[in-house]
Amino acid sequence: MERKTPLYDVHVAEGGKMVPFAGYLLPVQYGTGVIQEHMAVRQQAGLFDVSHMGEILFTGPTALDTLNHLLTNDYSGMPVNKVRYGVMCNAQGGTIDDLVVYKFGEEAYLAVVNASNREKDYAHMAQNLLPGTKAEDISDTVAQLALQGPKAPAILKSLLPEDQIPKGYYTALPRVEIQGIPCMISRTGYTGELGYEIYTANEDAPKLWKILREAGEAFGLIPCGLGARDTLRLEAAMPLYGHEMDETVTPLEAGLDFGVKLQKAEFIGKDALVAAGAPQRVRVGLEVTGRGIVREHQDVFLGQEKIGQTTSGTHCPYLGKAVAMALLDAKHAKEGTELEVEVRGRRIGAKIVPLPFYKRG
Incomplete structure (x- = not known):
C-alpha cells in the first residue's frame, strides 16, 4: 500500500x-x-x-x-x-x-x-x-x-x-x-x-x-x-x-x-x-536524428554491432527535440558518432552529443 x-x-x-x-x-x-x-x-x-x-x-x-x-x-x-x-x-x-x-x-x-x-x-x-x-x-x-x-x-x-x-x-x-x-x-x-x-x-x-x-x-x-x-x-x-x-x-x-x-x-x-x-562503458548523450522517440532499455547499434543500451529518453519540450542518455562501449563513445537505436523492431538514427543537453544560460 x-x-x-x-x-x-x-x-x-x-x-x-x-x-x-x-x-x-x-x-x-x-x-x-x-x-x-x-x-x-x-x-x-x-x-x-x-x-x-x-x-x-x-x-x-x-x-x-x-x-x-x-x-x-x-x-x-x-x-x-x-x-x-x-x-x-x-x-x-x-x-x-x-x-x-x-x-x-x-x-x-x-x-x-x-x-x-x-x-x-x-x-x-x-x-x-x-x-x-x-x-x-x-x-x-x-x-x-x-x-x-x-x-x-x-x-x-x-x-x-x-x-x-x-x-x-x-x-x-x-x-x-x-x-x-x-x-x-x-x-x-x-x-x-x-x-x-x-x-x-x-x-x-x-x-x-x-x-x-x-x-x-x-x-x-x-x-x-x-x-x-x-x-x-x-x-x-x-x-x-x-x-x-x-x-x-x-x-x-x-x-x-x-x-x-x-x-x-x-x-x-x-x-x-x-x-x-x-x-569500459560510459554514459553519453544521444540526439535523435531519425523519426521517433527513444526510451530507456533500448539497444544501440553501430552498424550491426550492439554497443550498449539507452538508460533514459524522451522528447524535451524546451529544446524541442528527442534526446536520450545511454551506456555505451567506451571505444565507440566519441562525440559526433552516428548510431542507430532499435525501437519496437525498427532502427532510428541518432548521434552522440555532449552532455548536458540543456545548460542554464
Whole structure:
C-alpha cells in the first residue's frame, strides 16, 4: 500500500493526477499538463512536492569519518551550511545510491537519499557505521518542497529578507522562518534550473505550499508533477537511480567522477574501482536524428554491432527535440558518432552529443 505525503490532499484539491511512485502516491501532472509545467520551470517557476525523499541524520564525534568511509566524495574540510554530492558504493564498486550531504556542524550531517532506496540505504549505512556515530532515519517527520525556475529568487525575496536566502549554489540556511514556519532552505534542485529545496515539518507543509503558491502567482508559478521533473532532469542530463546507475553500474561509468575522490585514503568500493581501471562503458548523450522517440532499455547499434543500451529518453519540450542518455562501449563513445537505436523492431538514427543537453544560460 502506497504512503501519502503531507501534501496529498493539497494535490487532489489542485487537480493533480495521482500515481504510485517509490512507495508514495504523488502527482504525475496537473491540469496544465507536463509540457506547460516543464516550460514554466524553464521560464518562470514551478513548485514540486519532493517529500518522498529520504533524510538520514548522522551525529557524533566520528560522523565525518563515517561519511568518508561510506561515500565516494571527500567531506573533510567542508564548511558548515555547505551541501556536497556523493555516491554510496557496494564492495564491487556498483552504485547503491547517489545522494547529497548537508553539514550542520562538526558532529552533525544530513544525508538526503532517493525515496526508492531509503530502506536499503539506511540498512547499508547502519551496518557500516564507525564507533562514535549515530544514524537516524528522520524521513517520516520531514516534508520537502522544491521551488525551481528563474523567478524562484524573486518569489523568496517577496517572503524573506535577502540574508535569509542562500546565495551560493549547494549552500543551505538551516534555520529560517517563512511567515512563522521553521524551514531549512538550500540552493539545490533536480531540474537544471536555478532553484531551492525547502525542508519543513510535515504538519507545516500544507501551509507552506499555500504561502509559496500565493507569493508565486504574480511570477507565473504553477504546481508541477513527476512528469515534468523527469523531462527537466533529462534535459539537464541529471542521472536517475535505476536508469543511469544501479548496483551493476559504477559511478565512473555513469560519469559521476566529479563526486569520486580516488585519492582519499579509503571508502567502500574504492579498491574495486581502482582495480577496474578506466571504465569500459560510459554514459553519453544521444540526439535523435531519425523519426521517433527513444526510451530507456533500448539497444544501440553501430552498424550491426550492439554497443550498449539507452538508460533514459524522451522528447524535451524546451529544446524541442528527442534526446536520450545511454551506456555505451567506451571505444565507440566519441562525440559526433552516428548510431542507430532499435525501437519496437525498427532502427532510428541518432548521434552522440555532449552532455548536458540543456545548460542554464
